[in-house]
Amino acid sequence: MNDNQPRDSEETKAPCPQSQNTEKEIYQPDELDILDKLEENPQLISKIIAKFHSGPLPSPEDLTIYNQLIPNGADRIMQSVEREQSARIELDRHKTECDINYINKSLQLQQRGQWIAFVTVLLFFILSFLLIWTGSPVLGASIMGASLVAIVTIFITGKAIKSKSK
Known part of the structure; x- marks a missing residue:
């Protein structure tokens, strides 16, 4: 998989994405939209608010x-x-x-x-x-x-x- 291509829809919707590869993964901000995840999973919001x-x-x-x-x-x-x-x-x-x-x-x-x-x-x-x-x-x-x-x-x-x- 190319680093510039988006990942599977299942992996972007998961509450806490984890890499299955043993190689070091580079974080790319456009791959993970935190606000969309918060809207999809309200339980995650209650854990973040302090x-x-x-x-x-x-x-x-x-x-x-x-x-x-x-x-x-x-x-x-x-x-x-x-x-x-x-x-x-x-x-x-x-x-x-x-x-x-x-x-x-x-x-x-x-x-x-x-x-x-x-x-x-x-x-x-x-x-x-x-x-x-x-x-x-x-x-x-x-x-x-x-x-x-x-x-x-x-x-x-x-x-x-x-x-x-x-």
Whole structure:
């Protein structure tokens, strides 16, 4: 049989054509008309149609079936979904509160650290000024210079650490 010639009418009307030859057969779209087969065999249509549903709840048809199979099945499913949703909302609320508390504590620690640093720097400047005033200008200037170098270094490394963490 030539590959371009149509096959027997029995073979084209069969619901699931299978080759009797052991040789590999090449599929040719014009040989097999799927729509004609579906019209001839409605049972094949019911096997091809599928139902898809996406979401947290079953479809209304499925809820009706659950209600028929299980006493108050649809109501029980809805209550379960409502409990899950309220638990999820409560968990999100708790997480948000924890995040806010964490941020507030971090800000408090930063402010406290800034005040301690300010007081420390102020004490070093006062000490330097007193040393210069009492007649030790070299020692006073050394303490003041070292304090300024330390402050500038802390600010530069602090900004570098923040930029790396972002």
